[in-house]
Ligand SMILES: Cc1ncc(C[n+]2csc(CCOP(=O)(O)OP(=O)(O)O)c2C)c(N)n1
C-alpha cells in the first residue's frame with residue numbers, strides 16, 4: 001500500500017482552515033489541535049463535528065471559523081454523519097453525478113462524544129470500513145457543559161460530577177483506553193497524538209487520511225479551564241503527559257505498534273499531577289497508585305510493540 | 316403507463332425507491348419495515364440499483380447517515396417503525412431543521428410497552444411536530460406513487476424539507492396487491508435530479524448546523540414553519556402532475572360520499588378502505604353518512620378540511636393512538652380545534668380503536684355509527700371520546 005511522504009511542519013500550507021476569532025478559552029490546546037489537524041489535512045476536506053466545545057466556539061450563527069465545508073448535527077452521531085458524507089460522495093462520484101476527486105472526510109468529537117455517548121456510532125463506522133478519519137479531541141471531561149466526568153477522565157481528577165470530597169477523592173475509575181478499542185476494530189491506522197508535539201501530530205494526520213479505510217486518532221488536548229492550570233502551561237502539561245508515560249505517543253499501522261516519541265526514562269507522574277488544580281487533593285498514596293498503574297500500562301505497550309514488530313524489534 | 320405487477324407492497328415501495336435513482340440508503344431492521352430495506356439490499360447486491368446501502372448499527376445512525384449524505388448532495392432513503400423511530404427521534408427534528416429532503420417510510424406500528432409489533436398510529440403521532448411533511452398512503456399503489464411525490468416535493472428548492480410516508484404496518488406493508496408501475500421516462504420527467512441549494516463542497520465551503528443564540532433562534536424556526544406551510548402549493552402541483560401521468564387523483568383531504576351527509580367519519584390510513592364499504596352499506600339503508608380522510612397530515616390542510624365537512628352535524632373521528640390524559644386521540648384533538656369558532660361547527664365524536672392491529676370490521680364501523688348517532692340522528696354520545704372494542 002502506498003502512503004504519502006510525511007510533510008515537515010515548515011512545508012505545511014500557509015492557508016488556515018480553522019480561523020482565528022473562534023471563542024475558545026485562552027490557551028486552549030484543543031483549538032490548537034484542531035487547527036493543526038486541518039492544516040495537515042488540507043483544502044480537500046469535509047468535516048463532521050460533534051456537539052461540544054469545538055462546535056460551540058466555532059459556529060455561532062451567523063459567524064463561522066470554518067474555512068472548510070463543515071457540518072454539525074448532534075452530540076453522539078458524528079461518526080454516522082461522516083459515514084453518510086463518505087457514502088454520499090462515493091455514490092455521487094461513481095454514478096457520475098459529481099466529478100471524481102479525492103475528498104477527505106474527517107469526523108471530530110470530544111472524549112465524551114467519542115468514548116461515552118458516541119461509542120456505538122463510532123464502532124459502527126469503523127466496522128463498516130468507511131474511508132474516513134475520526135479524530136477524538138480528549139480533554140478528559142465534558143468541558144462544554146461545565147467539566148463533568150467522562151469515561152476518559154483520569155483516576156483521581158476532580159470534576160463537577162466527580163468532585164474531590166471528604167470521602168471520595170474525585171474520579172475513582174481508570175481512564176477508558178479508547179485507542180485500544182479502535183485497534184480492536186482492526187482498522188488500518190490508529191494513533192495517539194498531542195499538539196505539544198506538532199510534527200508528530202501532523203505526520204499522523206497525513207498518514208491517517210492517505211490510508212484507504214477508517215483511521216482513528218486520539219489527541220490529548222490540554223484544557224486549561226477544566227484542568228485548572230494557567231493558560232500559558234497547556235503545551236508544557238501536554239509534554240509532561242507524554243514524558244511521564246501517562247499519555248504515550250504511538251501508532252498502530254496495520255496492527256503493528258510503534259512508539260513515535262521515545263523517552264529513555266519516564267519522568268515521575270508527580271511532576272505532571274502536582275501542577276494541575278484538578279489533582280491538587282491527591283495524597284502521596286494515591287499518586288503512587290497512579291504511578292504504579294502508569295508503569296504497568298507502559299510496560300504493556302512496550303510488549304505490544306515488541307510482539308507486533310517481530311524482527312523489526314526496537315531497542 | 317408501466318406494467319401492472321402483483322407484488323408485496325413493501326417490495327413495490329422498494330422498487331419505487333430504486334426507480335427514483337436513490338444514492339444512499341441507510342436503515343436498521345425492525346418489523347414491519349424490514350421487507351422494504353431487504354428488497355433494496357437485494358437490488359443493490361444484484362447490481363440492479365447503483366446506490367450505497369449503509370447497514371448501520373441503529374436507527375439513530377440511519378437518519379444521521381442520511382443527513383450526512385444528503386448534505387453532500389445525495390438522494391437518500393430510510394425506513395423504520397415504532398421503536399426505531401423513537402430511537403431516532405432526536406435526529407428526526409434535526410433533519411427538518413437542517414432542511415434536508417430525506418425520504419422516509421414509516422411502517423406504522425404501536426410503541427412499546429407492552430411490546431407489540433402490530434399496527435396503529437402511536438408512532439406516527441409521536442412525530443407530528445417534528446417538521447417533516449407527512450402523508451398517509453392507504454394501499455400499495457399509493458405508496459408507490461408517493462415515493463416519487465416525496466422526492467419531488469421535498470427537493471423542490473421552495474420546500475427543502477424531509478418527507479415521511481405513513482403506511483400501516485402489515486395491514487398494508489405485507490399484503491400482495493396489483494401495483495401499476497411507472498415507465499422509466501415518466502419517472503425521469505416527473506422527478507428532476509436533486510440539485511441542493513448548497514452542499515458540502517471544498518470548492519465552496521459552507522457551515523451547516525451552526526448554533527443560534529436566542530436573538531436568531533426564533534427567526535430560524537419561523538422560517539422553517541413558513542417553508543412548511545408554503546409547501547402546500549408544491550404539494551398540490553406534484554399531485555396534479557401525478558394525475559396527468561397516471562389518472563390517479565390525490566388530494567390533501569379525500570372525501571367519499573359526503574354529499575348531503577349529516578354524519579361524516581374521519582380516519583387516516585388503511586381504515587379508509589374498510590370504512591368506505593361501511594359507508595356504502597349505511598347509505599344503502601338510507602343513512603346520510605360519508606367519509607373524509609386527511610391524506611396530508613403536515614402541513615395540515617385546515618381550510619380544505621373545514622370545507623370537506625361543511626354542513627355535517629356530526630364527525631365521527633377514529634383515532635388509532637392515545638393522548639394519555641388528553642381530550643381524545645391526537646387526530647380528534649387537532650380537528651376539534653380546527654373547527655373551533657366556526658358559526659355552526661359539527662359535533663366531534665371520537666373513538667379510539669384498532670390499537671396494535673385489533674381488527675375493526677365493516678360491522679364494527681356500523682356499530683360505531685349506531686353508538687354515535689341514534690335513530691333520530693341526534694348524538695347520543697356525551698363524553699369527549701370512547702374506546703371501542705375493549706374486552707371487559
Ligand atoms: C444527547 C445529548 N446529551 C447531552 C448533551 C449535552 N452536551 C453537549 S456537549 C456535552 C459535553 C461534550 O463533552 P466532550 O465530548 O468531551 O467535548 P468537549 O466539550 O469536552 O470538547 C454535553 C454533555 C447533548 N448536546 N446531547
Ligand code: SF4
Pocket residue numbers: 023024025026027028029030031053054057139143144222223224225226
Ligand atoms: S473549556 Fe477547555 S477545551 Fe473548552 S474551549 Fe475552554 S480550554 Fe478549550
Ligand SMILES: [Mg+2]
Pocket residue numbers: 110111112137138139140141142143
Ligand atoms: Mg471533553
